[in-house]
Amino acid sequence: MMTPTYWAIGLFLFGLFLVSLEAFIPSAGVLGLVAGSVLVWSVYQGFVASTACGISLIVATVVALPLLFAVFVKWWPLTPLGKRMLISVPDDPDELLPDGEVYRQIQSQVGKRGTAVSDLLPNGRITIEGTEFDAVTEGVLVDAGTLIEVTDVQGNRIIVRPLASSPAAVATPEPESKEASRDFSQASPDLEVDPFDDPLA
Template sequence: MDPNIIWAIALIAVGAALIILELFIPSGGLIGVASVGCFIGATYLGYQAGEKTGLVILCSSVLVVGVMIYMALKIWPHTPMGRNALPTDENPADTVTKALEHLVGLRGVSTSTLMPNGRIEIDGKTYDAVSQGTIIEEGFAIEVLSIESNRILVTQVEQSPSDQQSTGDRTDTTVEYSTFEDDLEQSLGDETL
């Protein structure tokens, strides 16, 4: 057997091994370029042995490259480098939402004044929460309405009579909004022109 054919077969095997190695070692494509060089060298040596042999080596190289690329696309996403490089289907905000979904419908107590952001306690655990735009004083009973990303939306619920006695004669505080003109008119009093 012609030594050029033996070297050509060896270069095809080395080129295939380099393609596999490229999957596991991040080289910036240098190992891939080396594998292409092996296939070109194998084809050159095949044509040195004869035209028919060169054509067979060329077809073998193309076939091996195709099979290796197909296998690479099947294997690479499961390698550590492939898992880090490819985007995941799961949104990180969805994982937070799923972790808090069990809170929907549960009741707890506000541990700070929610204006509308504050802290709540449910089953002995403290969470950051958001009210529906109303002020919820510290110590009032709340209920979790929904979870949106990492926001826990709560509303104040009626307290039991024993809870109302412990909080004293608290009443809901309402905030009255006024316009700039109303405030100006009130501060000037009768001094208007």
């Protein structure tokens, strides 16, 4: 015949088993409610056996439940049930965007060339193969009409850079002709001023 002490210890262990089972079997809280009732009954049986046994079971319950909860939080997402119920966040933020027709069209523009419809300061509008898009440069300012190339797509943002061969992208000043420089450096004799002449005389 089992004594109240053995009943108390057995009910305590069975209650912890039901708490652990709740993590793997979705029961809408039924198993948790049963586990709580079993743990309370184990404490009662402990006090029936002796006061020291009852207090010991209370302390063991207070310590064991947080430990089980910590294990549940750490290991439950790794279980097959946890993987099915939890939504994993992808490492690449682009995977969070909907894979719609517009998104696929933007992604397909990488490497293509077009023209800046407006000034890119650094945001603006571009056109590629007759379709206009919002775009942003890599940090440089681009004038309207400049030929551009799509270098990257981040989310729904098209990253472009001006083409070096574009006249609007590279503005180089025309060198001063040597003849004009030589003519300017040679002063006309008629313009020479005698430093001893008094302009007020």
